[in-house]
Amino acid sequence: MTQPSRLAIVPFISVDRMMKLVLAIGIERFLTELAGYIEEDFRRWAVRQDTAHRLA
Numbered sequence: 001m002t003q004p005s006r007l008a009i010v011p012f013i014s015v016d017r018m019m020k021l022v023l024a025i026g027i028e029r030f031l032t033e034l035a036g037y038i039e040e041d042f043r044r045w046a047v048r049q050d051t052a053h054r055l056a
Contacts, residue, residue, distance in 0.1 A: 022030045
């Protein structure tokens with residue numbers, strides 16, 4: 001397997017590794033946790049957008 005570049009900010013997750021993760025923790029837990037991370041990111045993004053508009 002090829003090692004990621006030391007310059008890579010976000011590591012690549014192969015399909016094989018993703019399948020192993022989902023099989024290890026279960027699809028329900030995987031989707032629940034993924035949705036939580038997406039919601040957290042969205043909330044932070046919304047705050048940044050609001051701050052940017054006030055500064056403009």
